[in-house]
Amino acid sequence: MFRLVIWCYGGIHWCIESPTTQDDDMPRLTIRLSARTHRALKEASARQGRSMGAIIEESLELRGVRPISTAREIVSRARGRAELTADEAMAVAIRETELHRDGR
Structure with a gap:
């Protein structure tokens, strides 16, 4: 799964990384969150028994x-199940768009 590494440099920086060989192809991501959001995420992680990375994903x-x-x-x-031709699908899309724009 994921391991969450946190660095703090005047703000909260997060780095999600993969510790196992099966996930080695997963890229790293760094994001900044407010202290309030960080605290809420940490609490949700503890309550749910899941990693913060899993909750974010x-x-x-x-x-x-x-x-x-x-x-x-x-x-x-969806197109395969709809059984519409391309022209029929376009006609439906145009009609729905017009109805939405007219507020109906």
């Missing part, structure tokens, strides 16, 4: 932060 995924390839796969699967 899950939160990003829930907010839709995913690679574009994942979005393309989702769209491709």
Whole structure:
């Protein structure tokens, strides 16, 4: 899994890194958080018995932060199940966009 290393230089810096060989291909990420957010994350980690890195990763995924390839796969699967031609799908998209803009 993840190991969370924290350095403080006038603010809170976080560095998520992978300690095991199976995760060696995972890049490192440094972010800055307020003391309040850091405290809340630390408390949530203790309550849930999960690492802060796991909570951050899950939160990003829930907010839709995913690679574009994942979005393309989702769209491709949806198109396959929708049984619409490209022209029909475009017509639906235009109609829905117009309805949204009109406030309906």
